[in-house]
Amino acid sequence: MAGNTRRPGAVRKTGSKKGPQVGTGGHGRRALQGKGPTPKAEEREYHPAYKRKVAAEQRAAGQRQRDASRGVVRGTRRATDGVEVVAGRNSVLEALRTEVPMTTVYIATRVDHDDRTREILQLASERGLALLEVTKPELDRLTDGQVHQGVAAQVPPYEYRDTDDLLDAAEASGRPALIVALDGVTDPRNLGAVLRSAGAFGAHGVLVPERRAAGVTASAWKVSAGAAAHVPVARATNLVRALGELKKAGCFVVGLDGDGDTEVGELHLATDPLVVVVGSEGKGMGRLVREACDVVASIPIDSTAVESLNAGVATSITLYEIAKARRAAS
Structure with a gap:
């Protein structure tokens, strides 16, 4: 109404709740934050997708119980850290x-x-192993894309021994110590062949470096033909240092090299406590390892077409000569 001083129009009172403000000052930030992303359908309890997920989990649990009663467990991929497939x-x-x-x-x-899978199931059942039935995609992921033919197995990590354990085994046997040390051998099949020869000729253990060397994998187990279960394998952080400790314990260190000072068949230390050092087929022993040897022996090769032998063959020949010398001296 004109002339009514009690109604000043749209002018706000100073200090009122909706009074004038200088800048936003972050007052609208909370309104812009929102309530976060919308939960997935299967995470909302009232949604039909959630009910379908719960029903599927219940059916899977029931199936696992039924399979467990038959000795086969249905499941998904399990963690394989530190193990081999x-x-x-x-x-x-x-x-x-x-x-x-x-x-x-x-x-x-x-x-x-087929006959192989039936024998696999039979042997696994006899050994009391867990049988896990998985889908093909899960088996593809578990084997990292290898050709699995519908079958795979999980192998636990090998339990390595200490150098002292090899000396204890030699002392318990009542015979002079006989240890094989590998320097730079990276093929697990060569390690398996060495284990097989060590078991055949009475060696008390095998010593391998911790780095840049083959370990006891499933391939080594298979090539060893079961010898890996009976011949202990020790790991050394520093092979040269470990050889020095073995020398202090009374062992002589014999290295194998094509330019050796003597032949393995004429090794005069064969009846003493020995550590036989075998290098890789290409590079042989390292310089420091060679310097740590008391004697460097060679295996004579008649053919000029072959320059060297692999670690498994060289170890087998050397251990045979040592075993023959020890039998002759006894």
Whole structure:
């Protein structure tokens, strides 16, 4: 109404709740934050997708219970940190036959069974191993894309010994110590062959470096034909230092090299406590390892077409000569 001083129009009172402000000062920031992303449908309890997920989990749990009663557990991929996975029907069957330690055997769902898979199931059941039935995609991920033919097995990490354990084994046997040390041998099949020869000729253990060297894998187990279960393997952080400790314990260190001072068949230290050092086929022993040897022996090779022998063959020949010399002296 004109002239009414009690109604000053749209002018706000100073200090009122909706009074004038200088800048936003962050007052609108909270309004812009929102309530976060919308939860997935299967995470909202009232949504049909959530009810379908719960029903599927209940059906899966019931299926696992039924499979467990038959001795087969249905599941998904398990963590394999620190373990090795053997893939393929022949590989898994051979590993079972040679008593490679295993924890789990994986069988693909609806796999076409043959004589190999039936023997795998039989051997796994006899050893009390867990049988895990998985889908083919899960088996593909577990084996990292290897050709698995619907079968895989999980091998636990090998428990290495200390150098003192090898000396204790020699003392318990009542015979002079005989240890094989490998320098730069990176092929686990060569390590398996060395273990097999060590078991055949009475060696008390094998010593390998911790780095840049083959370890006791499933491949080494298979090549060793079960000898890995009976011949202890020790790991050394520093091979040269470990050889020095063995020398202080009373062992002589004999290195193998094509330019050796003597032949292995004429080794005069054969009846003493020995450490036989075998290098890689290409590079041989390292310089410091060679300097740590008391004697460097060679294996004579008649053919000029072959320059050297691999670690497994060289170890076998040397251990045979040592065993023959010890039998002759006894």
